[in-house]
Structures are given as structure tokens and as C-alpha cells.
Amino acid sequence: MSHSFDDISQQLRRRHRKSARLKWISMGALGLAGLFLVLFFADMLNKGLPAFQQAYINTEVNYTEEAATDARQAIAEDLVPIVSRTEIREIPKEIRNDEDLIGTSEQKWLLVNGEVDQYLKGNRNKLNEEEREAIDERVESGQVELAFNRTFFTQGDSKTSERAGILAAVVGTVMTMIVTLAISFPIGVMTAVYLEEFAPDNRLTQAIEININNLAAIPSILFGLLGLAIFINFFGVPRSSPLAGGMTLALMTLPVIIISTRAALRSVPDSIRHAAFGVGCSRWQVVRDHVLPLAMPGIMTGSIIGLAQAMGETAPLIIVGMVAFIPDVGASFTEAATVMPAQIFTWSGEPEHAFVEKTAGGILVLLAVLISLNAFAVLLRKKFERRW
Amino acid sequence: MQTNQLVLIFCSALLLLGLLAFYVGRAKAARVRSAGGSMFAQPDQYAWFAVLSTAGPAILVGAVGAFVMLLLGADIPTFYLLAASLVVAAAGLVVGLAQVRPNFHARQAIERVIRMALASAALISIFTTFGILFSIISEAVSFFQMHSFWEFITGTTWSPGDSFLASAGRGDGEGAQFGSVPLFAGTFMITAIALFVAVPVGLLSAIYMSEYAPQKVRTVAKPVLEILAGIPTVVYGFFAAITVAPIIVNVAGFFGLEASYNNAVAPGVVMGIMIIPFISSLSDDVINSVPDTMRQGSLALGMTKGETIRDVVIPAALPGIISAALLGMSRALGETMIVVMAAGMRPNLTANPLEDMTTVTVRIVAALTGDQEFESAETLSAFALGLVLFAVTLTLNLVSVLMIRRFREKYRVNNL
Numbered sequence: 001m002s003h004s005f006d007d008i009s010q011q012l013r014r015r016h017r018k019s020a021r022l023k024w025i026s027m028g029a030l031g032l033a034g035l036f037l038v039l040f041f042a043d044m045l046n047k048g049l050p051a052f053q054q055a056y057i058n059t060e061v062n063y064t065e066e067a068a069t070d071a072r073q074a075i076a077e078d079l080v081p082i083v084s085r086t087e088i089r090e091i092p093k094e095i096r097n098d099e100d101l102i103g104t105s106e107q108k109w110l111l112v113n114g115e116v117d118q119y120l121k122g123n124r125n126k127l128n129e130e131e132r133e134a135i136d137e138r139v140e141s142g143q144v145e146l147a148f149n150r151t152f153f154t155q156g157d158s159k160t161s162e163r164a165g166i167l168a169a170v171v172g173t174v175m176t177m178i179v180t181l182a183i184s185f186p187i188g189v190m191t192a193v194y195l196e197e198f199a200p201d202n203r204l205t206q207a208i209e210i211n212i213n214n215l216a217a218i219p220s221i222l223f224g225l226l227g228l229a230i231f232i233n234f235f236g237v238p239r240s241s242p243l244a245g246g247m248t249l250a251l252m253t254l255p256v257i258i259i260s261t262r263a264a265l266r267s268v269p270d271s272i273r274h275a276a277f278g279v280g281c282s283r284w285q286v287v288r289d290h291v292l293p294l295a296m297p298g299i300m301t302g303s304i305i306g307l308a309q310a311m312g313e314t315a316p317l318i319i320v321g322m323v324a325f326i327p328d329v330g331a332s333f334t335e336a337a338t339v340m341p342a343q344i345f346t347w348s349g350e351p352e353h354a355f356v357e358k359t360a361g362g363i364l365v366l367l368a369v370l371i372s373l374n375a376f377a378v379l380l381r382k383k384f385e386r387r388w
Numbered sequence: 389m390q391t392n393q394l395v396l397i398f399c400s401a402l403l404l405l406g407l408l409a410f411y412v413g414r415a416k417a418a419r420v421r422s423a424g425g426s427m428f429a430q431p432d433q434y435a436w437f438a439v440l441s442t443a444g445p446a447i448l449v450g451a452v453g454a455f456v457m458l459l460l461g462a463d464i465p466t467f468y469l470l471a472a473s474l475v476v477a478a479a480g481l482v483v484g485l486a487q488v489r490p491n492f493h494a495r496q497a498i499e500r501v502i503r504m505a506l507a508s509a510a511l512i513s514i515f516t517t518f519g520i521l522f523s524i525i526s527e528a529v530s531f532f533q534m535h536s537f538w539e540f541i542t543g544t545t546w547s548p549g550d551s552f553l554a555s556a557g558r559g560d561g562e563g564a565q566f567g568s569v570p571l572f573a574g575t576f577m578i579t580a581i582a583l584f585v586a587v588p589v590g591l592l593s594a595i596y597m598s599e600y601a602p603q604k605v606r607t608v609a610k611p612v613l614e615i616l617a618g619i620p621t622v623v624y625g626f627f628a629a630i631t632v633a634p635i636i637v638n639v640a641g642f643f644g645l646e647a648s649y650n651n652a653v654a655p656g657v658v659m660g661i662m663i664i665p666f667i668s669s670l671s672d673d674v675i676n677s678v679p680d681t682m683r684q685g686s687l688a689l690g691m692t693k694g695e696t697i698r699d700v701v702i703p704a705a706l707p708g709i710i711s712a713a714l715l716g717m718s719r720a721l722g723e724t725m726i727v728v729m730a731a732g733m734r735p736n737l738t739a740n741p742l743e744d745m746t747t748v749t750v751r752i753v754a755a756l757t758g759d760q761e762f763e764s765a766e767t768l769s770a771f772a773l774g775l776v777l778f779a780v781t782l783t784l785n786l787v788s789v790l791m792i793r794r795f796r797e798k799y800r801v802n803n804l
Binding site for chain 1: 458495496498499502503505506507509510511512513514516517519520522523524526527588589590591592593595596597599600601609611612613615616618619620621622623625626627629630631661664668692693694695697698715718719721722723724725728729749752753756757770771774777778781782785786789
């Protein structure tokens, strides 16, 4: 078989074309992944941003004797179907708290119910034609308007979409994270220090190392089963409490902190240790006074990333019951609470269309917190990173 | 309330004893030293040793007592327990102060205590694994006492039915069938769809980043991809249920196919997006650590860059790539929120991904969030499912670790 020069150069061109194709395909794959990300964020912003706006109605509230028992008497009759039910129910409470209010009246911005709110934002709603026209008139006269949604950031959960807020979940998240960090940070750092600086290279050490790597890969829901069986059923930790949730998440975060702390300790050069030993420090003194301070930025970065991971975790918390309905904002370690992801999960299960917007709004808040935590970790690393 | 106050008093008493130990110990050591004797350790170290010998045994006694009360159900009054540990603390204080002598190695003693404390912290991770195993196995065993293991593994009908009535004393729980095959079929279907999305995209991205991309693109693209892994799964679940599922239904409708809104494709695709970074970052590391001499050899023989990658680099990196895919798979199998929110609740044994089907993790969540008695067969079935899930993911992880170790030994790479 003989090949002419043309044959070979043609073959070569074909091969080079094929080679170039691989480059474009692989570039396309990366672009596709980036496209997913962009689409995802666009979709979330599109769905979630309206949640930060809420329709309010300006009306006169009459604090009369009748209003103390039948709250609907307090506002004009034709407004009753427009104003939020939960908002009306607050009026008798206000009167009970302050008897002097009776007989007075006040011009106030009240929450409008979810259907009207959805109509104003151009979403699907149950209003009929007549009601829509009535609302349009009020909007034109400036009595009804969309404004920044304070309620979303100052209230707990509610069964009515217009009054549902994320504050109770934020407080619950903070409490849970305090428990998680208080347990996993010291134990994680101690474990890492032991494995890197103290442990002899024997079977036990190897077992611990394999075990930690394995723990990092166990599905998170199994940690929930552990929390339910051991912490709640066996030790009697109160169900749904930040304590139970925090302890469960602590075990989950532990491997992350251990692995990143070990990496940070390993990056401290041995010459530092040798110098410290040389001037007569004991092993613990070397670690405490020299290695740990130098490794601290790395340890902090790893812990913040672990914390962000724990903050977004839902499955184990559902198993330990942290999907409770929490209307009041309260900070307690042993009472039922909910966390941001669990709140998002609860809202996503509500049938009303207005809750889709709340869910996406909650997601935006959660993503904002996570992104700023991660950005903080990256900044910390950039600022204190040291090349030896 | 009573107990809380007692514990508070105990803690403050212990704190006082500790302070006392510190200052008296230091003063004594300083006195010995100023009397002209040379000592093995610094006064502060003697002081810390005194503190440790005061507080350590006392806390140990308290902890052991509390554990005995909880585990063995022994009824020790809290008051006596705390009083006993205070007595131990006082004894420890006396011993600790007596040890402040010139020929006592206080620093080494402290070192030993700290070493023990660190080692016991390291053991906690072992306890966690055992805790998971123990909690799952013990509940799973009581489930298998009610329903046969064989039926659980091979049965094709999952219908807990009225098993919750049986535990409440009504009904006999007959008719409840726990055949897990449909659940595992659903799980593997969704996992397969996820891998179908994630492996090509992840692997090709890794190839681009390690072989083609300029340094600038690399430093941007890698963290951006990592964002995909950092998004909480509950958010992905919402995305799958609200945005992706209707798209799938519409697309299927366009081709004249009927799709359920809880179809398996939507959670599968979104899960695939989630595990792209797991696969791409590990594959990237592996491809990077394939020795450059292999590439140069191949190029020197006249292979094009594409042929080098396809015929030399990828085969060499294959164990690492497979291990990355296995890790991604174990992630996908254990993933919960995406399937809870976007997949169906109905156990359905079918090969059509457009139908609704449920997974193991969905049933675990459903069984444990219902209002059944804890001892009912349905609740316990969650632990049996958890046991199988644990076994499967553990095996996948171990195989993956072994593969990567083989790769590492073959090319003597140390940073993997």
C-alpha cells in the first residue's frame, strides 16, 4: 500500500480537525456548567426579588370598644376583604396592651392580603374582575402601594403568606450554628493537632484517619438518623431544639474542620518546629506557641467553610424535627426552632402561589449569607496566606 | 431547676478550687525556688499541674457518674454525685500541691495529660461512626424481627399500609409490605440520570481546565464551578421542582410523551449539576498529576494534542476518573432534599424516567416525619433503608479510595 503526499496531508488535516474539535467540546462543557449557574441565579433572582416588596394599604384604624372584641369593626367595611386577616387580628391585642388607645384613631399602613399582593405584582391570583378594578382605583389614588417588605425581615413564620417572615429562622440558624461551632471547632482542632503533631504512626492512628475520610463521605441524612436515635431517643435532648440540631450538625462538620486544620498544620514548615524544640520547648509548647498561631488563618478559613456547609444542610435537621412551625421569634437552645433551609422547605410545601415567592426570597437570603461567609473565608485566606 | 442550681454551685466550687490550686501552687513553687533550690519546671507549670490534678479527676468522676445514671439507669442522687466529685477535687488539690517539689517534672506531667485529652478528642470521630452504625443497626434489627430480611431485599411492593394502626393496638398490621426493590430502582434511576449529566460535563471541563485553559481562565473557572457544590441542596430541590420539572413536562409534551410533574428526570438533571464540581475538581487534580513525560513522549511520536489526551492522558488517569465518578455516585445516592422536593412519593417500579418514582431517602424522610409511633414498622423501616444506604455508600467510598491509591502508587504522586 502506498500513500501519496496528498493522502497523508489530508489525513493529517483530518486528525488536526479532530484534535481541535475536542478542545471546543471541552470548552463547551465548561461553558455549559457556567450556563447552568447563570440560569440558576437568574431564575432565583427573578422569582425571589418580588418577595422583598409587599403591598400596603393606607387606612384609618378606629380603636373602638367594639374593635376590642370584633377586630373587623376597626377598619372601613369595604376594606375587610383586602386587608390581611392576621394584621386585623393584631388590633385587639394592641388594645389589650394599651387601654388608652380606645376612642382614638390612627392613619396607618396595613398589610394587604396575599391575593391582592400577587395581583399587584402581576402574578396568578384568585381575584375576580370586579375586585381587580376596585384595587386598581385604590392604587391610582395612592391608597394601596408596593413598598419594601419590612415584615419579611421582622416576623416569624405565618400561615398567611403576607405576614410570613424569615426572622425566626435566622435566629434559629444562629442558635444552631453556635451549638455546632462550640462542639465541632474545639474537638476538630484537637483531633487534627493530635493526628498531625502527637500521634504515633500505628494502627489506631490509621484507623482514625480512614474513619474521618469515611465520615466526610457519609450521606448527611444518616447523621440525622444518628441524631434521632442517640441524641433524642437515648439522651433525651429536646426534639426540634437548636441543641439537638446543632449537635447533629457538629458531627457532620467535624470531618471538614479536621481535614482543613490538618492541611493548615501541615503547611507550617518543619523548621519552625525544629527551632522551637531547639530552644527547649516541649511538644505542647511548640504547638501552642508556634504552630497553632501560624496555622490559625487556615484553620479559621476551613471552619468558616464547614460552617457555611452546615448552614445549608436540611436533611438531618428534618429528621431531628427542626421543621417546626415557629411564628414567634425566640432565642432558646432547648425549645423548638427552625432554621433557614428548613423554613425554605416548609414554605416550598405550601399550596398558595404567594409562598413560591416567599420561598425564593428565603433562598436569596440564605444564598446571600452563604456567599458572604465564603467570600469572607477567601479574603481571610488571601490576607493571611503565607508562602514559606 | 434543682439540678440546674446544684450543677451551677458545683461548677463555681470547682472553679474556686482551681483558682486556689493555681495561686497556692505557684506561690509554693516560687517559694521553693527563691529558697535557692533548682527545680525541673517553671512555677506556672507547677501551678497548672495543680489545677489539672484538682479539676481533672473531679470532672471525670462527675462524667462517669452521669454516664452510669444514663446508661445503666442507676439512681444516684445528683447531690451525692456532685459532693463526691468535690471531695475528689479537694483530694486532688492536696496531692497536686504536695507534688510541688524540685524533682517533679511538672511540664512532662502536663504534657501527658494534654496528649491524653487530644487523643480522646480524636476518638470522638470513631465514636461517631460507631454511633451511626449502632443506632441504625439496632433499630433495623427490630424492624427485621417484624418483617423478613429476604422480603425486604427482594420484594417488589412497598406499601406500609396500616402498619401504624397495628402499633396503636388497632388492626393487625397485615397487608403491610416492605419490599425495597422499587425504592432502589428509583434511586438508581435518578442516580444514573445524574451521572449521565455530571460525568461528561465534569470530565470534559476537567480536561479543558487542565490541558487547554490559560492560567487566567483556570483561576476563575475553578472557584466558579465550586459554587455549584456550595449551593444548599434544598435550593436545588426548589429549582428542580418549580423550574426544571415543568420544562421537562413541556419538552416531553412537545414530543408527544406524557410526563409526570414528579418525573425522575428533573431531580436527576439537577442532581447532576450539583455533582459536576465533585467530578471535575478530582478529575482535574488527577489529570494534572499524570507525568508530563508521557505527554511529551506521545507528542514526540507525532500524535496530535487531541490524540495525546484521548489515548495517553485519559487512560493513564482512568483510575482517578473512575474514583471521582464513584464519589459522585455515592453523593447522588445519599442526596435527600432534591428528591424529597422534586421526586414522587409513590413507590413505582418502572423503567420510564418520565413517570414519578420515589427513592430510599424520600421514604426515610417520609417515615420519620409522619406522626406514627416510633416503634411502628414504618418508622423502623427508615433505619433498615438507612442501613442499606450506609453499606452501599461505604462500599463505593472504599472502592474509590482504593482506586485513587492505585493511581497514586503507579505514578508516585503525593498530593492526592
